[in-house]
Amino acid sequence: MAPAVITRVQGESKPLWHAEDVTMSDILAALSEVRSKFARAEAGDDEHIHPRNCVMTLIGVAPSELDERLARRTALTIGTEHPAQAIVIREEAPVRGRHLDASITSEIRRPETACAWQCEIITIHVRGRAAEHLAELVDPLLVSGVPTYLWWLGTPPFGKKELLDALRVCDGLVVDSARFEEPYSSFRRMSGLLKIAHHRLGLADVQWARLRPWRETIAQFFTPMDRRGFLSGISEIGVDYVGEGRGNRIAAALITGWIAAALGWKIKRAAAGTGGAVVARYEAGHRSVEVDFRPVQKEHLASGEISAIRIAGASQGTTFRLSVQHDPARRRAAPEPAYRSLHPTGGEDDAGMELAERRAEWHRDVLHENLASLHHTATGDPPGESRPKRPRVLTTERRQPDSARVLLTMIEIGDSEPLRHVQQMDPEDEAALLLDLLSTGTHDEVYNRALAAASELVDKF
């Protein structure tokens, strides 16, 4: 695949404008002034200002401060390579007055031989009734003639008027089903959007973009003409996923739904097996295909991530087995400094520092390991049904960029020696994943079909 164009940005500059208790008219006036200043400065002695360059409007809806920062950082990263306007809406922020708090930040990019452009990030803190009228709020800010994408961080209010209204002004909705607070029920509600997703409104899931390396690796195995017949000989699939419960089985369901939809399989039933495993049975023409979902514990993977996929079968007397697994040697993220601060070194000597470091690591591990059980004790939800609210430390640790992610593929055909193959997974990067989805305009028929098939499967869990 062609990778997304990404340049790392060091940090955000100070807002060009910031005001509290303002109206949309104030924001529009400030934005107009910011643009005008930039255009005049860039025109220099030229009488004619350069036309504004913009490829999209990206609206990020952030339910928390952490999400707001993520949205702004991602928008900035994208904007430094692609002239864009970003609007970050923070709901339920502690706004003091009746109206809105807003700020405008911009980053200017000057290519060597082309006109400069500025990436604008408009952040609006909104609460109360205004938050329920997102479309009306952002409509005056939208750039005409370029697509508008709504990126909803956290769990969108699926099925509610608030979301449906917001979608009226957008060309696509982007969510991340790996971050839903109630993954199982939210995923089911999300699939309801397929009814309104049509040629104009796209629906995209960051989790789907994360599955791309898995999809590519599996597709590659069946690409050579002499292996194409294996597709109709698949008899069993095994998917290992991290964590327990149906809420952690969403990525596994999506990848299975993708295969089932592509090969025209029909779900017949799913039943619980031993050790938390679930077995689904598909009808593939006159054959039956068994898909085993097995929960595993992998310290280096986040809950819900796929750990391994195995596909086996036989065709025209030749057996085959494809095994793809997430690199077990993935590096663990460094301990969060905040923990260290809770464990003073007791001196500056090496031994004292090492002891404090170990204590901090132990503290974090205990918290991490017990987090799920503490959460389920507190909520009464079965495992995987809902996820703890994401405290800052654990969230950043879960999705650390990691350069050492690879997929190990093992191919066995007939009696031949197994063939080992290593492929890189792109580092976890919100901007790159988002760009991957936006570069298709969020219209992906294959995803829609996979989602529909996964939804049918999830219903059977």
Add this chain to the structure above:
Amino acid sequence: MKVEEAPNPLAEGLHDYRVADPAVMIIFGATGDLSGRKLLPALYNLAKQRSLPAGFAVVGAAIDDLTEQAFRKHASDKIHAFSRTQPIDDRVLDSFLSSLSYVKVDFGKLDDFKALGQKLQELDSTNHIPGNRIFYCATPPPTYQTIALQLQAAGLNSGGGFHRIVVEKPFGFDLLSARELTQTLQKVFAEDSVFRIDHYLGKETVQNILAFRFANSIFEPVWNTNLIDSVQITVAEDIGIEGRGAYYDKAGAMRDIIQNHGLQLVTLTAMEPPLAFEANAVRDEKVKVLRAIRPLIGEDIEQSTVRGQYAKGWVLGVQVPAYREEKNVAPDSQTETYAGLRLFIDNWRWAGVPFYIRAGKRLPKRVTEIRIQFKRPPHLTFGREAMKEVDPNAITLRIQPEEGISLKFGAKVPSAGLRIRSVTMDFQYMTSFLVEAPEAYERLLLDCMIGDPTLFTRADEVEAAWALIDPIENAWRSQRPPLEMYAAGTWGPEAATKLLQADGREWHRP
């Protein structure tokens, strides 16, 4: 449709996803410059993008006495130095290097090719490869025929799987040698298995010329003699011959650039819409353009061509020597480092529209662009005074650097009076899409592995191009027109300016 012929349903929707069948790529000249600068880094990047299938293997073949380990070390060094993507991902690199083998091959020794054959059989067995082979000649052009014939003698051009050969431009030195090369290659490989690489065609922006013309309805109706005044194609380099004196002094700008890159850009600009973006449909239309170009003969050559050679001068703030002072260049060399010509395409669409082409070394900057100059409006509604600052409309297709398209048109200057000035509407290729464009070699290598020859040059294209160039080369060897010097860092000889002035036009300054 049989199951085996159906597309892979699991590959649907993986946009930009293209993957080849497992194969062995044999790089002849694996320790050379092209392999180190372009091929090995391109293959590494394909591996990084997960575009190489499990089992894909590379065999380096060259005269050097290297161990497998030494070749891998060489490859690793080159990838670190020349890869488009940095920093290098060690795990991808290690995995890629493990797929490399090396076999010492003296192109004159049949036994060496037989030893190569044994290595390929081993790889077929260990890597589940059904005999697929790609022979890449990253070697000087005179070796192409020898390599092809040795492959045939060793029986490496037949058997199960596909067998393809890749050769680099120049394809021959003139029409006669191009025909000889074609005949030899076609004795050993079917024409659809011969991949002639002109890396220009792998550039995204070159392919975008076709998208611009044929995916939009607003440009094609004006893309003809009714509204177009002239077309200018510029292939300018700021560098000199970069140590290639021995080759360049025999070739010159006409053979090195105009015969291939220059004429390819002419064909893409002037061709009729193909029935589909399919290899033969596209190449059929390109050949039609080449055959419709009015041949330059006799006095036409003196009047319509310009040849120049750079003298010493200043480029990008650095003083540079004259061409004749370069290494491996004859002190009295008559080789042109600048070629300019005016061509006409004798067909309905282009009748009377001159195509001006120029290519040169040590020009002020590196730029490749196609400029479509439109005619002036038939009537000056706003009067001569108001329009004095307005240039005719023009579309510029920038191939490199800063790939993009710009449209120049007149707009009213915001003021009390009526004054019109030219303004530019710009499209920048790299910022308008949310993905990165692959390097030309990555695209072409993958095309070759997949077996898509659309962006490769067909034998009849090569011959049609030489048929145009040969008479010019012959006249130039007789000093018609005379070689004219230009200072390095300028836009070529004075004669180039006069060529357009004679038609009441001037070169656009890129």
